[in-house]
Amino acid sequence: MKLLPFLLPALLGASSALATTYPLTLTDDLGRKVTIQSEPKRLISVLPSNTETLCALGVCDRLVGVDDYSDFPAQVTKLPKVGGLYNPNIEAMVAQKPDLVVVSKYGKLAEPLTAAGITVVAVNPETFDDVFSKTQLLGRIVNRETQAKNLVIQMRRDIARTEVLTRAAVRKPTAYYEVDPTPYTVGPNSFIGVLLSKAGAVNIIPASLGDFPKISPELVVQKSPQLILGLDLATAKARPGWAGIAAVKSGRVLKLPAELETILGRPGPRLPQALAGLARLVHPELFR
Incomplete structure (x- = not known):
């Protein structure tokens, strides 16, 4: 127990090291430099994979709109729909007053939304490795880096369990x-x-x-x-x-x-x- 006073600062330091510092500037998947001024509390996701990741990171309750195809987890089906990549409803997005809209690199949504004064970041997982790196990026964007790290670890463990079986195939x-x-x-x-x-x-x-x-x-x-x-x-x-x-x-x-x-x-x-x-x-x- 005598070690506790010495351990606490170290533990607190470790957890705070994974907290996002804002303003956060990053280069998104459109090659744009984007600055996020503060932790986003009202999110719109226009890509089903990003919707699922944001919910897996524990920020589903921050979503105020999703694309027409986002349907998992079930709670996102009750959210306002804002169209798709190629038939977006810009007015519906603006009406939700989002802090941040997470888009794909396809569909050319960044320009009209930015012109409307909305912060836009393109996060577009396409490869196997992207799934993990973009999960961590989204975790950083919404100040859920610890959750993102733990999610990636769990995903890799679950994948490894299946691979153990398939590697044994004759x-x-x-x-x-x-x-x-x-x-x-x-x-x-x-x-x-x-x-x-x-x-x-x-x-x-x-x-x-x-x-x-x-x-x-x-x-x-x-x-x-x-x-x-x-x-x-x-x-x-x-x-x-x-x-x-x-x-x-x-x-x-x-x-x-x-x-x-x-x-x-x-x-x-x-x-x-x-x-x-x-x-x-x-x-x-x-x-x-």
């Missing part, structure tokens, strides 16, 4: 993941591509094609993956030449469950659940 199937029937797919270095690898699959798409390339359907025929994700078996069978693909012949063509498909479109705090969901599809034998 065989790793070659896989094709379809984003839409154009067809667009995912490269191995994309956010989803990294998750696919961690789930114990081998992506047939070369990294040289990019993160979300539009491909020729003939490439899938040529590579003949053992697993196809993102469409149903009947659709795959109906495509010219696809009946001979290994996955089609074995019936390993799987449409994603709706919730998993949603989570995979949102690089945010539900990253561990996204990986676990993919792993169950790739290696169901590990989860029986």
